[in-house]
Amino acid sequence: MNEYQEFLKNKIKIAPKQGFECSLDEINPRMKPHNRLMVKWMVEGGRRACFASFGLHKTVTQLEALRVVLQKLGGGKGLIVCPLSVRQEFVEDAKNILGWEVAPKFIRRIEETDGKDVDPFGGLMTVPYRAVLKGRYGVGFELNPQYFLDGAVYCEAAKQKVSMPTLFDLIDEAEAAQKQAI
Numbered sequence: 001m002n003e004y005q006e007f008l009k010n011k012i013k014i015a016p017k018q019g020f021e022c023s024l025d026e027i028n029p030r031m032k033p034h035n036r037l038m039v040k041w042m043v044e045g046g047r048r049a050c051f052a053s054f055g056l057h058k059t060v061t062q063l064e065a066l067r068v069v070l071q072k073l074g075g076g077k078g079l080i081v082c083p084l085s086v087r088q089e090f091v092e093d094a095k096n097i098l099g100w101e102v103a104p105k106f107i108r109r110i111e112e113t114d115g116k117d118v119d120p121f122g123g124l125m126t127v128p129y130r131a132v133l134k135g136r137y138g139v140g141f142e143l144n145p146q147y148f149l150d151g152a153v154y155c156e157a158a159k160q161k162v163s164m165p166t167l168f169d170l171i172d173e174a175e176a177a178q179k180q181a182i
Helices: 003-011 033-045 058-072 084-096 126-133 145-163 167-181
Strands: 116-119 137-140
């Protein structure tokens, strides 16, 4: 190999695997072979997306990748963001192709959730941080330990900020105590 080709070869960056080990046996056998391989690649890599062309079954690939990840985590809920115009496709594919008994639930507003704001790719935990500031329960998943620890510090700071009384709270308490004394 010439010197320039060696130089180029050394420039190639391979994304590290940050997901979970996944065998093809763990993936729904109802899927087409190429979709099963895509699910394996997404689950093992973590932080990967499926940008397949039209007709290559992105919907079932995303649903199955999410199911496998949640199984690896021991349960929970996941989030797939999609246009409302394709929501029926997700429901039909989950039932008809993947064989799910319970169809995915679609939400349009955070108020339609069960009171928890969940971010499957937590990063620095912006979603849980904002949830805490709003008085909600926030959950974030992050495989990078440093990001997770930094995010936990931010969430704890938000918790302290919310629980700290303001001057107006103290005035209201003083007025209430004064009325009670009368």
